[in-house]
Amino acid sequence: MTLDPRLRDEILATVPSLRAFAMSLASNADRADDLVQDTLVRAVANIHRFEVGTNLNAWLFTILRNLFHSEYRKRRREVEDADGSYAARLSVPPEQGARLDFEDFRKALAGIPLDQREALLLVGAEGLSYEEAAQVCGVAVGTIKSRVNRARSRLAQMLSVEQGEEFEPDSATKAALQGALGS
Known part of the structure; x- marks a missing residue:
């Protein structure tokens, strides 16, 4: 073909x-x-x-x-380093502030429920409309909007971001994000 x-x-x-x-x-x-x-x-x-x-x-x-x-x-039936202790021994903490911030973000993102995380990533990171994200996930548009809102609120809470604080990363964080997502 x-x-x-x-x-x-x-x-x-x-x-x-x-x-x-x-x-x-x-x-x-x-x-x-x-x-x-x-x-x-x-x-x-x-x-x-x-x-x-x-x-x-x-x-x-x-x-x-x-x-x-x-x-x-x-x-999900498998158990692989459930507490992360083995992985923690293999990694070296990053020295740059932006890298630490990015790791905090990744951990927080991993800590929100999967359905909320994927909705947030489809709408926020991939730029899909709510309608397109709803189609990808096979749910109603209102469900996607709710999941995105809950994910954003939960991330803000986990990262101790106050209402009205700027979410725009600095240039060092942008470079870390590009390097991590592009590698």
Whole structure:
């Protein structure tokens, strides 16, 4: 089967966004890369199911999300360093303030419920509309809005951010974010 070059280019253009979403779900660069690769393989294998003229990004994000949840269900029965003590011994705390802030953010993000986290990432990080995010997650638009609001409130509480404080990262934090999400 030959893939239309325009459709192939559209799919490839989504890879950075897919990877960022996978990274935020999996919190592991290798696993995120595997998720993106599995998503692309599954998308190409099932390209006949894609309806031309519909939202390709939403279709690909849905495939990635479903792959992640399938694996998550399988892994939840496994116990892997539940308290993080082994991983803590292997890592060296970062020395830069921006890196520490980013790690605090990642930990806080990982601490919010998965449904809220994915809604926040789809709307806030990936720039999907509430309607598109609702389509990806298979829920009502109001549910997505509620999840995003709860996620934002919970993050603000966990990071001790006061009402009205600026959320815009400084240049060092932006560089750390780009390096972490782009690696």
